[in-house]
Amino acid sequence: MDSTTQDLVAGLLAGPTPGLAQRPTANPNWWPQDAPQTKQEGKKALAELGESLSDYQERLFASAAAGTATDSVLLILQGMDTSGKGGIVRHVMGLVDPQGVAHHSFKAPTPEEAAHDFLWRIERRIPARGMIGVFDRSHYEDVLIHRVKRLSSPERIEQRYGQINDFENRLQERGIRVVKVLLHISREEQYQRLMARLDDPAKQWKYTTDDIEDRLLWDEYQRAYEIAIERTHTERNPWYIVPADQKWAARWCVARLLQRELASIDPHWPPVTYDVAEQRARLEASR
Numbered sequence: 001m002d003s004t005t006q007d008l009v010a011g012l013l014a015g016p017t018p019g020l021a022q023r024p025t026a027n028p029n030w031w032p033q034d035a036p037q038t039k040q041e042g043k044k045a046l047a048e049l050g051e052s053l054s055d056y057q058e059r060l061f062a063s064a065a066a067g068t069a070t071d072s073v074l075l076i077l078q079g080m081d082t083s084g085k086g087g088i089v090r091h092v093m094g095l096v097d098p099q100g101v102a103h104h105s106f107k108a109p110t111p112e113e114a115a116h117d118f119l120w121r122i123e124r125r126i127p128a129r130g131m132i133g134v135f136d137r138s139h140y141e142d143v144l145i146h147r148v149k150r151l152s153s154p155e156r157i158e159q160r161y162g163q164i165n166d167f168e169n170r171l172q173e174r175g176i177r178v179v180k181v182l183l184h185i186s187r188e189e190q191y192q193r194l195m196a197r198l199d200d201p202a203k204q205w206k207y208t209t210d211d212i213e214d215r216l217l218w219d220e221y222q223r224a225y226e227i228a229i230e231r232t233h234t235e236r237n238p239w240y241i242v243p244a245d246q247k248w249a250a251r252w253c254v255a256r257l258l259q260r261e262l263a264s265i266d267p268h269w270p271p272v273t274y275d276v277a278e279q280r281a282r283l284e285a286s287r
Contacts, residue, residue, distance in 0.1 A: 005260055007032040012253060014182070014239035018229045020222050025186040026245035035252070042248030049255045050095035056262035057132060059269055061100035064130020066270030071175040073261050074126065074133040075254070078140050079183030080221060081211050082193035083244045084251075085136045088183070092255045093134055102127050105136040118142040118160065119167055126176060130267075132258075133176075139164060140228055147224045148217055161231035168237040177261045178237050181254055182225060183244035187218055 127133030
C-alpha cells in the first residue's frame with residue numbers, strides 16, 4: 001500500500017470513539033500531500049482511478065463468469081440526506097462495468113420484510129462471488145432511525161448491534177469484503193444542498209418534506225451515528241468517516257478505498273479451457 005493510501009486510511013478510520021463533532025467535514029489537516037487539492041484535480045484523479053478500478057473489476061467479474069471467483073466486495077454507504085450517496089453510486093461506481101455491480105437502496109421495509117428479522121431483507125441482497133455490491137443505506141437504518149424515532153426499545157437496538165457484528169463477520173468468512181463508509185456532511189452544507197434542490201426545478205423531485213423533519217433531529221442523528229460506529233467498528237470490519245462537504249473529495253476517497261480493497265483481492269484473469277493456437281488457426285481458416 002502506497003503512502004498516500006496509508007495516510008488516507010489512517011485519516012478516515014473511525015476508531016472506537018468517532019467524535020463526529022470534532023471530525024472535519026471538509027479540508028482535513030491530515031489530507032495526504034499527494035492527494036488532489038482542488039475540484040479540478042479531484043475530477044482528474046478520479047478519472048485516473050477509474051482505469052485501475054475498471055481493470056480490477058473486470059478481472060473479478062471474469063473470474064466469476066469462469067467459476068473461479070472466491071471473493072466479492074460490499075460497499076456500505078450511510079449518511080444524512082444530501083450527503084452524496086447517490087453521487088458516489090453515479091460517479092464512482094459509474095467508472096466500472098455495471099454488469100459487475102449490484103446496487104440496492106434500502107428504504108422503509110415492506111410488510112413482507114417487516115414480518116421477518118431486520119437482517120432478512122439484507123441477506124437476500126448480499127453480492128454474489130465476483131460482484132461489487134453497493135448498499136445505499138443498509139441494515140444500519142434499523143439502529144439509526146429506530147434509535148432517533150424510538151421505533152424499537154433500547155434493549156432491542158442494543159441487541160441489533162451484536163447481530164450486525166455477527167452478520168458482517170459471516171460475510172467476511174464467505175469472502176465478502178465489507179467497506180463501511182459514513183459520508184460526514186455539515187449541517188450548513190446540508191442546508192445549502194437542500195436549498196439548491198428547492199431552487200432548481202430539475203432537482204425538486206429529490207426533495208421531500210421528510211428531509212426537514214430529519215434535519216430538525218440533526219443532533220439526535222449525529223449521536224445515533226456515533227453510537228452505531230462505537231458498537232460496530234471492529235478491526236475486521238472498520239468504519240471510514242469520509243468528509244463529504246466537498247463532493248469531489250468524498251468521491252475520490254471512496255474510490256481509493258474501493259481500489260485498495262480490490263487490490264487486496266488481486267483478481268486474475270481465469271485460465272482458458274481451450275488451445276489458443278488451435279483456435280487461432282481455426283479462426284484464420286474461417287476467413
